[in-house]
Amino acid sequence: xxxxxxxxxxxxxxxxxxxxxxxxxxxxxxxxxxxxxxxxxxxxxxxxxxxxxxxxxxxxxxxxxxxxxxxxxxxxxxxxxxxxxxxxxxxxxxxxxxxxxxxxxxxxxxx
Amino acid sequence: xxxxxxxxxxxxxxxxxxxxxxxxxxxxxxxxxxxxxxxxxxxxxxxxxxxxxxxxxxxxxxxxxxxxxxxxxxxxxxxxxxxxxxxxxxxxxxxxxxxxxxxxxxxxxxxxxxx
Numbered sequence: 001x002x003x004x005x006x007x008x009x010x011x012x013x014x015x016x017x018x019x020x021x022x023x024x025x026x027x028x029x030x031x032x033x034x035x036x037x038x039x040x041x042x043x044x045x046x047x048x049x050x051x052x053x054x055x056x057x058x059x060x061x062x063x064x065x066x067x068x069x070x071x072x073x074x075x076x077x078x079x080x081x082x083x084x085x086x087x088x089x090x091x092x093x094x095x096x097x098x099x100x101x102x103x104x105x106x107x108x109x110x111x
Numbered sequence: 112x113x114x115x116x117x118x119x120x121x122x123x124x125x126x127x128x129x130x131x132x133x134x135x136x137x138x139x140x141x142x143x144x145x146x147x148x149x150x151x152x153x154x155x156x157x158x159x160x161x162x163x164x165x166x167x168x169x170x171x172x173x174x175x176x177x178x179x180x181x182x183x184x185x186x187x188x189x190x191x192x193x194x195x196x197x198x199x200x201x202x203x204x205x206x207x208x209x210x211x212x213x214x215x216x217x218x219x220x221x222x223x224x225x226x
Contacts, residue, residue: 003153033214042113042201042217043154088154092213098144098167099213101154 004032004072004089004102012108019076021105023089024069030092032065033099034074037086046074046087081111114138117202117218124192125226132187132221134202141207143185144215145177148199160185161207192225199223 004023013019023032031050035043049056049065049072056063062075076083086106090099115136124130136143145157159167160179174196176188185202199222203215 035217040199040220040222042115042117042203042219043215044113044217045214048214090215098156098159099215100156103151103153 003100004091006087006089006102006105008105009103010106010108012110013079015079015081015109015111017079017109019079019083019107019109021074021087021107023072023074023091023102025072025089025091026070027093028067030094032072032092033090034061034063034072035088035090035101037088037104039085043088076107079107079109081109083107083109113216113218115202115204115216115218117200117221119221120219121222121224123224123226124189126192126194128192129188129190131189132200132202132223134185134187134218136183136185136202136204136216136218138204138216140204140216141182142205142213143179143182144203144205145185145187146201146203148201148220154201158187189223192223194225197223197225 004025007022033048034046037043047058049063060077065072086104088104090101118133142161147155157171158177163179178186199220201220202218205213205215
């Protein structure tokens with residue numbers, strides 16, 4: 001089934017550094033979304049990028065989409081300890097309105 | 112707060128117990144979802160309701176029984192669970208199948224432990 005797979009599985013950085021996470025998927029998509037999950041909590045929507053878009057920004061977040069490589073990246077600039085969380089990509093394809101999630105990237109930002 | 116609430120937040124139950132998880136959304140959405148999140152696994156979609164009708168049931172064991180009495184409320188009834196059913200159960204809502212893109216709003220989850 002269509003599924004985004006995040007890479008790396010875990011990422012540990014120092015406060016102030018940039019964090020880059022990647023998502024790869026298998027089939028054509030309508031859009032791709034990134035979500036964030038703090039430990040033991042629900043997911044929070046961060047940003048959506050459509051299949052005809054290549055880059056989007058939201059505050060310290062930058063998302064790129066390369067449909068030829070079937071991949072997306074999420075860049076968090078000037079990271080903060082509060083950015084510590086798991087980050088998931090979710091893809092929608094075909095006529096389905098139901099997104100499919102990957103395993104996520106666990107980000108730890110050390111103060 | 113995302114506008115989606117779940118109760119209880121934590122639940123410990125024996126394998127012979129019957130319990131229910133409750134989800135309520137205050138966003139006027141038409142679609143609601145149950146997900147299971149286990150460690151090191153992708154988020155597993157369990158059930159989808161659209162306009163109070165079940166539209167997806169991903170081969171979930173019958174010991175999980177969903178109920179959607181109206182578009183704002185969703186229940187997950189649990190009975191004779193197994194220890195491997197221990198997980199974080201997440202409820203989500205979205206505007207509905209007629210709307211694109213589909214951003215989901217998640218509740219905080221119910222942490223379930225089956226002994």
